[in-house]
Amino acid sequence: MAFGRLPRKSSAPPMSEINMTPLIDVMLVLLVIFMLAAPLLSSRLSINLPQAQAAKPAAVPEVLSVAIDPAGRLYLNDQPHTLTTLTEALRDKAQTLPETEVQLRADRTVPYGQVLSLMGAIQQAGLARVGLVAQP
Numbered sequence: 001m002a003f004g005r006l007p008r009k010s011s012a013p014p015m016s017e018i019n020m021t022p023l024i025d026v027m028l029v030l031l032v033i034f035m036l037a038a039p040l041l042s043s044r045l046s047i048n049l050p051q052a053q054a055a056k057p058a059a060v061p062e063v064l065s066v067a068i069d070p071a072g073r074l075y076l077n078d079q080p081h082t083l084t085t086l087t088e089a090l091r092d093k094a095q096t097l098p099e100t101e102v103q104l105r106a107d108r109t110v111p112y113g114q115v116l117s118l119m120g121a122i123q124q125a126g127l128a129r130v131g132l133v134a135q136p
Contacts, residue, residue, distance in 0.1 A: 047069055048070075048107050048108050049107070049108065049133060049134050049135045050108045051134055052136075053136070054134070062100040062101070063101050064076065064077060064101070064103070065077050065078070065102075065103050066090075066104050067104075067106070068105075068106045068107065069110075070107045070109045072110065074086050074118070076090075083121060090102070090122055090125035090127055091125040094125055094126030094127045095126070100127055101127075101129040101131060102127050103131050103132075103133050104122070104132050104133065
């Protein structure tokens, strides 16, 4: 019997491809973060909305956002308006798309009478679908 060394296998050659799994994981996490952050950036007005429990609204073709802040200033899609210019803009929209829904966001400190007069102006402009927005 001869004593000697056993032959060793050569080590594996270095891998020349990039491992894509960690890159894909990071990209999916970033995608989820941006999907969650995008709706939070849609409204820039700080309005203290009342809380309510209700069902989610059904999808509609066009939605307008009307807001009234604690000082009584009116906004249409985050753009400041007076009551007359707001009514004119809503009347123009009602003539082109009568099925447009108006989502009314009013601060909880705004008097009830101002909210009702704003709702009346919206309905007089020709838009019958008015929804009140509240925090879930």
